[in-house]
Amino acid sequence: xxxxxxxxxxxxxLAAQPFSVLLGARLVSFGxxxxxxxxxxxxxxxxxxxxxxGGVLSYAADNALTFAAGTATGSNPLTAxxxxxxxxxxxGELLRAQARVIRAGRxxxxxxxxxxxxxxxxxxxxxAVAQGAISYPDASNGxxxxxx
Numbered sequence: 001x002x003x004x005x006x007x008x009x010x011x012x013x014l015a016a017q018p019f020s021v022l023l024g025a026r027l028v029s030f031g032x033x034x035x036x037x038x039x040x041x042x043x044x045x046x047x048x049x050x051x052x053x054g055g056v057l058s059y060a061a062d063n064a065l066t067f068a069a070g071t072a073t074g075s076n077p078l079t080a081x082x083x084x085x086x087x088x089x090x091x092g093e094l095l096r097a098q099a100r101v102i103r104a105g106r107x108x109x110x111x112x113x114x115x116x117x118x119x120x121x122x123x124x125x126x127x128a129v130a131q132g133a134i135s136y137p138d139a140s141n142g143x144x145x146x147x148x
Contacts, residue, residue, distance in 0.1 A: 007031065010067060020063065023056065027067060033101035035067035041093055041117065052090035052127075057115055061130035064097035065111040069134035072104040080108065082132025090127040092117030102131075109134045 005013075010030040014020050014037075023045070029036040037060055039045075047053045061084050069077040099113035115128040 005030075005070065010035070010070065013070075014063070014067075017063075019059070023059065025060070025063065030067060031071050033068060033072050033104075035064050035071060035099050037064045037067065037097045037099075039095050041090075041095055049089070050091070052095060052117070054084075054086060056095070057086065057090060057128050058084055058130075060095055060097035061099070061113045061115060061128065062132070064099035064113045065130065065132040066134055068099035068101050068111045068113075069104065069109040069136075072101045072109055073136050075136040075138045077109070077134045077136055080133040080135040082130050084128055084130040086128045088125070088127050090115070090117050092119040092125065094118040096124070099130075107136050109136075 007030045011027050014025060014027045023039050025037055025039045028038050041052055045052055045056045062079055062082060065082055066077050066079050096116050096118060097113055099111050102110045102112055111132055111134060113130040114126060116124045116126050118124050
């Protein structure tokens with residue numbers, strides 16, 4: 001039996017993150033080892049050349065990776081670390097971060113994320129990829145979380 005939270009619960013968790021609210025992030029799918037986070041691309045999220053700021057892409061990857069891990073464990077996942085590779089400048093109207101669990105162990109999961117932008121015609125463009133390790137501090141016998 002899978003004790004992972006459902007989409008409604010996961011959306012409440014996201015809504016409890018003030019920074020996610022500030023960015024206008026939405027959790028559009030959550031379950032079966034996967035999670036998808038979206039946000040509208042606004043002027044305030046761009047850098048000086050008009051592209052989505054790398055910090056926004058990193059935020060989206062970080063949260064999507066962690067939510068994906070949460071589908072596999074049902075515990076309180078925390079990012080232990082992640083890497084991101086920027087493949088091309090992010091432009092468009094929508095940023096989508098789709099993450100999936102690669103392997104979930106007892107105290108840690110490894111997840112991958114693809115970040116795409118969607119333009120006004122619905123064309124998706126891959127702009128970054130990320131991979132991360134997510135820890136479950138509750139699963140390690142009360143040990144302190146190693147990140148955040």
